Amino acid sequence: MEKELWKGNEAVAEAAIRAGCKYFFGYPITPQNEIPEYLSYHLPKIGGCFLQAESEVAAINMIYGAAGCGVRVMTSSSSPGISLKQEGITYMCGAELPAVIVNMMRGGPGLGTIQPAQGDYFQATRGGGNGDYRHLVYAPATIQEAADYVQMAFDVADLYRNPVMVVADGMIGQMMEAIEWREMPKRELPEKTWATTGTKGERKPNVINSLYIDPNLCAEHNERLAAKYKAMEENETRWEEVNTENCEVLFVAYGTPSRITKAAIKLLEKEGIKAGLFRPITLWPYPSKQLKAAASQESVKAVVDFELSMGQMIDDVKIALEGCRPVTFVGKAGGVVPTPAEVAAAAKAAIGR
Amino acid sequence: MTNEIMIAGFGGQGVMAIGKTLAEAGMKEGKDVSWLPSYGPEMRGGTANCCVVISEEEIVCPIVLEPTELIAMNLPSLRKFEHDVVKGGTIFVNSSIISEKVERDDVRVINVPCLDIANELGNAKVANMVMLGAYIEAMGNLGTETIKEMLVHMFTGPKAKLVDLNIEALRRGAACVK
Amino acid sequence: MAIVYQKSKGLTDAELHYCPGCTHGIVHKLVAEVLEELDLLGTTIGVAPVGCSVFAYNYFNCDMHEAAHGRAPAVATAIKRVSAPGTTVFTYQGDGDLAAIGTAEIVHAAMRGEKFTTIFINNAIYGMTGGQMAPTTMVGQKATTAPLGRDKDHYGSPIRMSEIISTLEGAAYVTRVSVHDLASLNKAKKAIKKAFQMQMEGKGFTFVEVLACCPTNWGKTPAASIEWLKENMIPYFPLGVYKDVDGEVK
Numbered sequence: 213m214e215k216e217l218w219k220g221n222e223a224v225a226e227a228a229i230r231a232g233c234k235y236f237f238g239y240p241i242t243p244q245n246e247i248p249e250y251l252s253y254h255l256p257k258i259g260g261c262f263l264q265a266e267s268e269v270a271a272i273n274m275i276y277g278a279a280g281c282g283v284r285v286m287t288s289s290s291s292p293g294i295s296l297k298q299e300g301i302t303y304m305c306g307a308e309l310p311a312v313i314v315n316m317m318r319g320g321p322g323l324g325t326i327q328p329a330q331g332d333y334f335q336a337t338r339g340g341g342n343g344d345y346r347h348l349v350y351a352p353a354t355i356q357e358a359a360d361y362v363q364m365a366f367d368v369a370d371l372y373r374n375p376v377m378v379v380a381d382g383m384i385g386q387m388m389e390a391i392e393w394r395e396m397p398k399r400e401l402p403e404k405t406w407a408t409t410g411t412k413g414e415r416k417p418n419v420i421n422s423l424y425i426d427p428n429l430c431a432e433h434n435e436r437l438a439a440k441y442k443a444m445e446e447n448e449t450r451w452e453e454v455n456t457e458n459c460e461v462l463f464v465a466y467g468t469p470s471r472i473t474k475a476a477i478k479l480l481e482k483e484g485i486k487a488g489l490f491r492p493i494t495l496w497p498y499p500s501k502q503l504k505a506a507a508s509q510e511s512v513k514a515v516v517d518f519e520l521s522m523g524q525m526i527d528d529v530k531i532a533l534e535g536c537r538p539v540t541f542v543g544k545a546g547g548v549v550p551t552p553a554e555v556a557a558a559a560k561a562a563i564g565r
Numbered sequence: 566m567t568n569e570i571m572i573a574g575f576g577g578q579g580v581m582a583i584g585k586t587l588a589e590a591g592m593k594e595g596k597d598v599s600w601l602p603s604y605g606p607e608m609r610g611g612t613a614n615c616c617v618v619i620s621e622e623e624i625v626c627p628i629v630l631e632p633t634e635l636i637a638m639n640l641p642s643l644r645k646f647e648h649d650v651v652k653g654g655t656i657f658v659n660s661s662i663i664s665e666k667v668e669r670d671d672v673r674v675i676n677v678p679c680l681d682i683a684n685e686l687g688n689a690k691v692a693n694m695v696m697l698g699a700y701i702e703a704m705g706n707l708g709t710e711t712i713k714e715m716l717v718h719m720f721t722g723p724k725a726k727l728v729d730l731n732i733e734a735l736r737r738g739a740a741c742v743k
Numbered sequence: 744m745a746i747v748y749q750k751s752k753g754l755t756d757a758e759l760h761y762c763p764g765c766t767h768g769i770v771h772k773l774v775a776e777v778l779e780e781l782d783l784l785g786t787t788i789g790v791a792p793v794g795c796s797v798f799a800y801n802y803f804n805c806d807m808h809e810a811a812h813g814r815a816p817a818v819a820t821a822i823k824r825v826s827a828p829g830t831t832v833f834t835y836q837g838d839g840d841l842a843a844i845g846t847a848e849i850v851h852a853a854m855r856g857e858k859f860t861t862i863f864i865n866n867a868i869y870g871m872t873g874g875q876m877a878p879t880t881m882v883g884q885k886a887t888t889a890p891l892g893r894d895k896d897h898y899g900s901p902i903r904m905s906e907i908i909s910t911l912e913g914a915a916y917v918t919r920v921s922v923h924d925l926a927s928l929n930k931a932k933k934a935i936k937k938a939f940q941m942q943m944e945g946k947g948f949t950f951v952e953v954l955a956c957c958p959t960n961w962g963k964t965p966a967a968s969i970e971w972l973k974e975n976m977i978p979y980f981p982l983g984v985y986k987d988v989d990g991e992v993k
Binding site: 234235237261263265266267269270271273274275276277278280281283285299300303307408409410411412413414417418419420421422423 | 755784785786787788790797800801803804805806807808809810811814817818819820821822824825826827830847848850851
Binding site: 215216217242243326382383386387388389390471472474475478549551552 | 585588589592597598599600601602604624625626627628630
């Protein structure tokens with residue numbers, strides 16, 4: 213297929229349409245505005261509905277309503293807006309509703325800045341809402357991956373009856389790259405017999421609900437959810453390894469930092485240092501086993517975690533490594549992006565060169 | 566061969582469009598490309614810039630820190646980025662509004678009075694196309710034919726008459742390169 | 744034996760959990776009867792709130808969503824917009840849910856003229872959480888978070904939602920009714936029926952506020968509660984039609 217030049221945000225929006233999503237509810241916030249703008253133009257043309265809500269809180273609850281009716285639906289926002297959506301996300305996990313939520317992350321905390329950042333890692337992987345819930349988190353590093361994973365996210369959401377989040381930093385939302393629109397492998401999906409479509413007098417009412425007032429029933433519900441999350445961990449973990457075999461330094465980075473890391477690896481190569489990159493594509497479930505395998509090679513002297521935050525994913529790196537290798541951190545928060553040279557320097561420091 | 570291009574100027578000077586045209590032309594010629602804009606309040610009239618990478622190899626990092634070429638559409642952009650340009654790189658200067666000299670002597674400097682030329686052509690909006698014409702002529706990394714084909718696709722119907730104007734703008738820009 | 748009275752098919756067989764003298768049960772019955780009479784049960788999706796009527800999803804014999812506190816109008820907005828044409832949608836909300844935490848959602852749903860019906864139960868108190876002050880609590884009325892009674896200087900005066908909603912162009916029908924006696928109950932049923940009919944005719948947003956009793960949290964007997972409602976609430980929250988795009992406003 214011929215390559216086309218697409219802006220990240222617009223590719224995300226188009227990917228949703230290609231995945232059969234006809235409904236979008238959202239609220240403006242930089243740097244993701246091209247997503248709702250694109251969909252406000254295109255969804256009405258395919259008989260869908262775009263609605264700009266009064267707030268992110270309302271928008272995520274609209275997603276809840278639409279998902280409960282069994283349709284494919286998406287919302288997108290950026291960091292402070294995603295904070296407001298946490299209520300709806302925990303309700304959707306509780307009520308087992310499939311939907312796709314996109315976060316084009318910006319600097320925080322609070323209003324922070326609109327420049328790219330990855331300070332929402334904890335929020336995305338631990339859940340900013342209440343209760344024991346989990347959802348998949350995809351972290352694309354290119355526009356091609358953003359287009360692919362958004363399409364895939366809808367299938368995965370339907371398969372597990374669970375929301376799926378796609379997180380990228382504002383840079384991926386704003387930049388353009390040449391991509392191919394390719395068919396994603398289709399999953400076999402169960403029929404949505406639970407959806408509220410009107411009983412037509414032919415079945416018992418369907419109820420979309422996360423309330424289990426009887427503690428025993430609520431405990432059972434949590435057990436069932438936990439089993440589902442376990443299945444996601446077993447089947448949906450994704451990662452990429454670049455140059456990791458026999459590397460001396462192992463970088464761990466996702467999204468835009470993974471690309472800067474690739475440039476840093478080239479710089480280090482010129483100095484005779486073999487560095488590799490381990491890139492989690494799913495931030496939850498985290499590819500812990502695979503990371504430990506890569507890091508525990510005899511050649512690896514140090515593991516360098518690189519994030520556009522003050523160090524959040526590093527917790528997962530340390531959990532994965534179980535102390536088998538020293539872990540150092542390089543990164544900046546607040547919208548400043550470290551250079552490949554700075555990242556390479558951090559690697560050299562980690563191995564004492 | 567990798568071109569890492571920084572294009573900067575005031576919002577409204579067509580800075581983003583120069584970058585997009587370069588990226589699209591590179592893609593059409595089978596190269597790997599990326600276009601990364603600055604974004605935020607400056608988009609509404611302050612200074613704006615975008616980084617374009619056009620490469621024969623896979624682009625790993627879309628951020629341009631040391632441009633091989635700088636296209637400076639206004640003075641603040643020239644002053645902000647000229648010292649980042651690699652040694653032996655090229656700086657394109659919009660000499661219609663930048664009267665000050667480039668401070669470096671280890672780079673090639675190409676002065677393009679793109680606004681004057683655009684005004685001569687009767688449409689100030691094509692100043693960025695004049696600059697683009699100069700870039701393509703000087704660098705030789707992209708074919709003029711590719712851009713012309715893109716223009717034909719871009720301007721259709723009542724806008725079709727703009728194709729010739731833009732092609733003339735490209736030609737006049739190219740003529741600025743000695 | 745001839746059947747003289749039958750429970751509406753609009754209600755399930757689940758036993759209601761409401762306190763003695765609470766008027767939720769009456770309003771449930773009216774909504775259920777209307778849905779049955781209009782033959783809408785098979786094509787209706789209701790949205791239950793958070794509050795005493797949180798379990799409404801167990802009682803109405805139609806597809807239901809349980810919404811987060813205050814968000815029922817947002818949930819209903821999406822349900823109506825993604826469902827098959829001809830689907831009936833309603834929210835059933837109390838005063839804490841609709842007039843405090845969900846004020847933005849109800850106002851904006853009404854502004855957009857969302858074609859669903861909201862049944863708003865105003866009993867001037869938070870019931871389920873144990874009698875805390877609501878935005879509709881009367882000045883001087885005691886609540887567990889206003890032990891000396893609502894102080895106007897501290898909390899202002901109660902919010903009148905029907906009046907607010909009626910100012911919005913998107914609202915087609917806005918009325919305040921009560922169920923404190925048979926006559927008012929009959930009027931309330933007519934209002935609910937009209938609201939659903941206007942929804943199905945695509946007229947716009949329809950809103951029925953029902954003044955209700957909460958003997959438990961008011962600290963009164965059911966009979967005394969009815970008297971208190973008549974003497975205190977009705978003068979401040981006058982009954983009547985505040986908006987009707989089809990007819991006269993009384």
